[in-house]
Amino acid sequence: MSRLAAKFRALKKINRCALIPFITVGDPNPEFTVPLMHAMVEVGVDIIELGVPFSDPMADGPVIQRASERALAHKIGLRNVLDIVKVFRKTDQKTPVVLMGYLNPIEILGYQNFTDKAYDADIDGVLTVDLPPEEAKACSDLLNEKNIDTIFLLAPNSTPERVKKMDAIGRGYLYYVSVKGVTGAGHLNITDVDQKLTMIKQHTNLPMAVGFGVKTAKTAQMIAQRADAVVVGSALIEKIENNLENPEQAKEEIIELLHAMRQAMDR
C-alpha cells in the first residue's frame, strides 16, 4: 500500500479530513522551503503538495504564476525540487509528499529517469496538470511499479465517464477542481461542490480532495464536512508575496492560516 493510501485509511478511522497545503518549491528562495514544510507538518497538515516551478504555468492564476517566476529566478527546476525533498526526508519519513506541476519537465528528464529519481527522493504521488488519463499510461505504469501514485484532476464539467476513467487509472486520491478557471480564481460554490461530489462518489472509491478557491478557515470547514481532503494553495502563496522582504513573517502567517483551518476542520 502506498503511503498516501495508508494515510487516508488512517484518517478515515479517526474521521479526520486531510489538510493539504500547496507551496511552490524555491519560493521566495530555495532555503525557505524545507523549514516551512516541517512547520506545516507540526501545525497539523497531513500531506504536502509541492509545486514544481515551470516557465509556462497555463492552468495557474497570477499568484502561482509569480511564485513560479520567483523560484525560477533562483534556477529551481525539477531536479532541484527532488533534491529539496531528499533534505526534507532526512527528518520526516512519514508525511506524504506529492509533486504537482506540468508535463514538460518530466518529458525532458525522461519518464524512466524521472521515476527513478522520484523513487530515490521518496516521493509519494505525482499530479501533472496537463497529463490527462488519455496520455498518461506510459508514465503512470512506471510510477506504479515504484508505488508512486498518479493523481488526476476532476473539473466541474467532468462527466461520469471521466470519473470512471480516473478511477481506473488514478491512485492515491482524486483532486476535484472546484471552479472552472485557473488557480486562485474566485470562490467556490458549496452547493455546486455538493452536487458534483455526490455524482463523483457514485463512480469512485478513491479519496476526494477539493481545491481551487479555498481561501478561509470557514471554506475549509465546509469542504471538510464533504470531502476527504482540503487543498489550499494561492491563499498561502499570497502570504509569501505580501512579505517578500520578510519571509519569516510570511511563514508565521502561513502557519497561522493553516492552524485556523485545521481547528475549523476538526470542530
Next chain:
Amino acid sequence: MTKKYTMPDERGHFGPYGGLFVSETLIEPIKALNTAYQKYRDDADFMAELDADLQHYVGRPSPLYHAERWSKKLGGAQIYLKREDLNHTGAHKVNNTIGQALLAKRMGKTRIIAETGAGQHGVATATVAARLGLECVVYMGAVDVQRQALNVYRMKLLGATVVPVESGSKTLKDALNEALRDWVTHVDDTFYIIGTVAGPHPYPAMVRDFQTIIGREAKQQCLAQTGGLPNALVACVGGGSNAIGLFHPFIDDEDVKMFGVEAAGDGIETGRHSAPLCAGRPGVLHGNRTYLMADDDGEIIETHSISAGLDYPGVGPEHAWLKDIGRADYVNITDTEAVVGFHELTRTEGIIPALESSHAIAYTSKVAPTMKKEEIIIVNLSGRGDKDMHTMAKREGIEI
C-alpha cells in the same frame, strides 16, 4: 489515386507527436469541438458557406505568380509565389479564422478568443468576429504589442479587446498561456480560435485542413501554368500553418521536395533563435508533444526573431513528424538574411513581403541557384509587409 498519408490517428497523434495534453476543464469543450468539427467537415452546407466566404470575402483563389525577373536574377529554378499576401487582411491567417468562426457560430458560441504574435492572426480573428457580430478578445505579448502597434490599432478598430500579456517572455507563447487561462474560465460561451497548427487535438489537424486550400490551389495552378508539379516547396515555419497548408496536398507526391524555414534569429550558434526543429528537442507544451526549445529542466527557453510571427518556442506536431520521417527538410535563416530577402523581393518584383515570409524568400535565393532552369519552386508568400514598416524603418535608423 489512393491517399497514402493519413495522419493524424483518431486521437490526434502524428507518430509520437501531437495528442491531447490539457487540464481536465478543457477535456469536455475540446471533445465538443472535435465532434462539431468532424460533423461539419463533411457537411455540404457548411463547406458551401466556407467556399463562398473564401471566394467573395477573402478573395480566393490567390494567384500563383511567376516571379520571372527574380528567377532570372538568381539564375536557377523558376520561382512561383503563392500570393497569400493578397488575401483580405493581408496573410494566410484568414483561411483558418473564417473556418473556425463558422464553426463557432454553428456551435452557438458568442465569444471568440485568440492569441497573436505578429498580430496577423489577431487581425484575421477580429475581422471575422466583426463580420459575425461576436465578442472578440485577443491576447498578445506586451513585447509584441510594442513592435506591432499598427496591427494592435487595426484590431481595436475592428472592435476587439486587445489584452497585453505581461507574464514570462511577453511574446506569443505567453499570449497562448493567457488565452488557455481565459478559455478554462469561460468554457461555456467561448470559442478559442488557435492561429496555428499547434495546440491539443483536433487543432493541428483542423487548422491544417482549413489551410490546405493554399496547397490545393497551388497544385492546380502549377499544373495549369506549367504542365507539371513543382520540384520544391518553400515556406516559413513558426507554428507552421502556412507551411503545412502548402505542403500537405503534396505529401504523397514524393518527388516534390519540401523546405520549412525556421527563424535563426541572431544565428543558431548564439542560442538566440526560434528554431526548435533545427536546434530543439521533443517535449510537451500547449497541449501537444512536439519539438521545443527547452533547457535540461524542461523550462521553455526564450526565443528570438526579428519576426514576431516566428517568435515561438514550439512548432506544429505534424512538422515534427515530417522531420522525423524525412519527408520535409527544415532549414533556418537569420534575421540579417531575412532582411536581405525582404529588400530583394521588394526591389526585384515590386512585392513587399512580411518579415515571416522573408525567411522563405531568403532561403529560396539560396536554393534556387542550385537548381536547373526548367525546375520549379513554389514559395508561400504568406503575408504582406505593411505591418513591418516600423520594424524595418527602425532597423535602418529611420523614423516614420
